[in-house]
Amino acid sequence: MKQQGHILIVDDDQDILVAGKLLLKRKFSQVDICNRPEQLPSLLADNSFDVILLDMNFGPGESSGQQGFHWLSQIQQLAPEVVVIMITAHGGVDIAVEAIKQGATDFIAKPWHNEKVIATVTTALELKHTRAESQQLKVTNQALVQATTTRSDAIIGDSPAMQNVHSLVSRAAPTDANVLILGENGTGKELIARDIHRQSARAEQVFLSVDLGAISESLFESELFGHKKGAFTGAQQDRIGKIKAAEGGTLFLDEIGNLPLHLQAKLLTVLEQRKVTPLGSNQEEAFNIRIVAATNVSKAKLCDEQYFRQDLLFRLNTVEITLPPLRERRKDIIAIAEHFITLYCKKYQKAKLQLSDEAKAAMLDYQWPGNIRALRHAIERAIILCEGDTLSPQDFQLTHDTPSVASYSQADKAPNTVSLPDELNLDAIEKMAIAQALKKHVYNISHTAKELGLTRAALYRRMEKHGL
Structure with missing residues (x-):
């Protein structure tokens, strides 16, 4: 079977052209010939060549190789992806070596041996394919980096609490300091x-997010x-970890507070040494990433040595940013x-659709225990259900779907059973169970x-399904 390649x-030697074409046509799908190098610009414009065999000298008496250097330069300018092989006489080997220094890949000496050619x-041709794959991977990687760093959701709010957050971000971002973000679920960590990441020197590199709350303990080392x-068992091929995948960029460790103590120790060791050893390997690999971590766990609990390693906490919170809950930044609610x-x-x-004055008042009066995430879900549901051109308090059903923060108490956390509704409908039972579990844990998703x-992902889907 012929190998695909143009x-x-x-x-300028017609015998060389004919012999070369007859030889290469046996092995490659398409072979063209040209005895006038000045036709190269038009040929390159009309065709996509993989490999060009280029003579060093054209015309009788030429032996300096300058013509070959000239047309090699032209090819590199017009089609830099093409692989060029120089053709030279035995006495011109030194010139061919110089051509390789200028960008040619190899050379063939005349008279040639068919097997060598x-x-x-x-x-x-294999080199050409490798270059093409490499270029495609580069383009894909750039697209992925752009996708991960594109601002999909704006950070809205100019309340005093958020002004303080923006100030901390603007001062910390240009540095390479690790950042720990604290805040309740749904605050926008x-x-x-x-x-x-966008304001840092790594903005052109990848931003990679890892939800530590969704990774099982047994897969932690493999994933990171x-x-x-x-x-x-099951490791059928090499797999790069998230730490190396974020090389040069930012690694966001979400829900860091949910990491068990024994895994905290492993993460600490890697962050201190700035080297990672993949499972099944004895070779350490250095990495260059910035760590940004986040958790909904309170600062007091993080400072408890029985719950979180203090040496890891010191490693993570070079700069600490606390996001205020929505109830503490009511000035921003309507804008959001x-x-x-x-x-x-x-x-x-x-x-x-427009917000009625009554709807605005109801939103400002609500405690928003789910914070911005809850507000977003409430808006989406209201827009789906609204039949007019104005959103009213009834469209949001704020007093029915989600309890306010004031309703949380120790008594709320006591029940471990779910009272069944009168109608034993599975969806209704599922909604009630989820609502009661959310209430019990004060909307801590993990x-x-x-x-x-x-x-966590499955819970979010069910919350969305039931409008919770």
Whole structure:
């Protein structure tokens, strides 16, 4: 079977062209010839060559190789991805070596050996394919980096509490200091982490987010450090860990507070040494990343040595940023709501809806235990259900779906059973169980998911399904 590849032979000797074409056509899918190098610009414009065999000298009496250097330079300018092999007489080997220094890949001496020519062109074609794959990977990687760093959600708010947050971000971001972001669920910790990355010197590199609350203990090392083929049952190929995958960029460790103590120790060792050893390997690999971590665990609990290693805490919180809950930045509620109204009106192809004064008052009076995430869900549900052109308090159902912070008490945490509704409908039972679990754990998503036997992602899907 012929190898796929488009080959061009450029030589002023017609015998060389004919012999070369007859030889290469046996092995390669397409072979063209050219006896006038001045045709190269038009040929390169009209064709996509993989390999060009280029003579060093054209015309009788020429032996300096300057013509070959000239046309090699032209090819590099017009089609830099093409692999060039020089053709030279035995006496011109030194000149051919100089051509390689200027960008040619290899050379063939005349008179040639057929096996040598086939082997040289085959190698050159493999190099061309490797370059093409490398370029494609580079383009894909750039697209992925752009996708991970593109601002999908704006950070809205100019309340005094948020002004302080923005000030800390603007001062910390340009440095390489590790940052720890504290705040309740739904306050926008990942948005702040992405903003830190965007304002940093690593902004052109990848931003990689890892939800430590969603990684099982048994897979922690494999996910973060990577593994080699055969390191454990099911490891059928090498896998790069998240730490190395974020090389040069920012690694966001979400829900760091949920990491068990014995895994905290392993993470600390890696961060201190700035080297990681994949499972199944004895070779340490240095890395260059910035760490931004986040947790909804209170600072008091983080400072408890029985819960969180203090040496790891010191490593993570060079700069500490605490995000205020929505109830402490009421000045921003309406602006955030307007942003989501615009977003979801466009998504559901509705005319721009307005907030009634009563709806604004109800939103400002609500405690928003789920913070911005709860506000976003409330806006989306209201836009779907609204039948007019104005959003009223009834569209949000704020007093029915989600309890206020004031309703939380120690008594709320006591029940471990779910009272069944009168109608034994599975959806209704599931909604009630999730609502009661959320209430019990004061809307801590990680603890709620653990009690319900769900992953965080699965819990979020069910909350969205039931409008919780």
